[in-house]
Amino acid sequence: MRLFLFFSFIILLSGCTSIEVAKEINKVTTGIKKSVTNIIKNKEKSIEKEDPKKLEKVTELEKEIELEKEIIKTEKKKEKKLAKQQKKIVKINFFSKTLDELRQDLGNPSLLRNDGGTQMARFDTLGCRLFFFFNSNLNLPRVEHFEIRDTKGNLIDKKEHIQNCYKNFKLT
Structure with missing residues (x-):
């Protein structure tokens, strides 16, 4: 019986100390939390x-x-x-043409560039530039978008300038 009382007393003491440790840990965490919030403020x-x-x-x-x-x-x-507006003014249809067909009509491009799934071809003259954009993910890429720009990179919007550009490329 003494042995039983001795072990129960030890267990009781160890249980109480763990509760006290938990209380102290709780106090420390709240103190740290308060100090951190004060520092931030x-x-x-x-x-x-x-x-x-x-x-x-x-x-x-x-x-x-x-x-x-x-x-x-x-x-x-x-x-x-x-x-x-350019597409409305343009009489020549470049859509669905391949790069080889454009080479036959306009000669070799001044610039060819692949960027992801897009291929771009640029044809230059002294007064303007034609840009053609292809979907390079297709087996036979065809023109899906084109632009007519001047040498400074601005889009040409007037019919006369577009016609002059076509004359430079000998398309009319």
């Missing part, structure tokens, strides 16, 4: 106090970036409209 306050100029610069840069994005979007819309 202090850093945020110091950033707000020290860097109002930096915050203004950041907001100005963000506004400039947004303006640039809007400008790019409007330019892309203009280019799409011009490309549609």
Whole structure:
């Protein structure tokens, strides 16, 4: 019986110590949590106090970036409209032609480029450039999109300029 009481007393003491350790660990974790939140709050306050100029610069840069994005979007819309106008004006149908057929009509391209699933061919003259885009994933790539641009890279939108470009390529 003494042995039983002795072992039960030891078990009881060891059980109580584990509860006390758990309580202490809980206190330590809450203390660490409070100190970390205080440090974060202090850093945020110091950033707000020290860097109002930096915050203004950041907001100005963000506004400039947004303006640039809007400008790019409007330019892309203009280019799409011009490309549609070109296709309406153009009398020669380049769609569904292969690169070999274009070589027969226009000669060798000045530039051939493969970029992912797209192949691009550029034909140059002194006054303009014809760009043809192919889907290179097909067995026999055919023209799916084309553009007429001047030497500076701007889309040509006037009928007279397009006709002059065709004359340069001897297509009319």
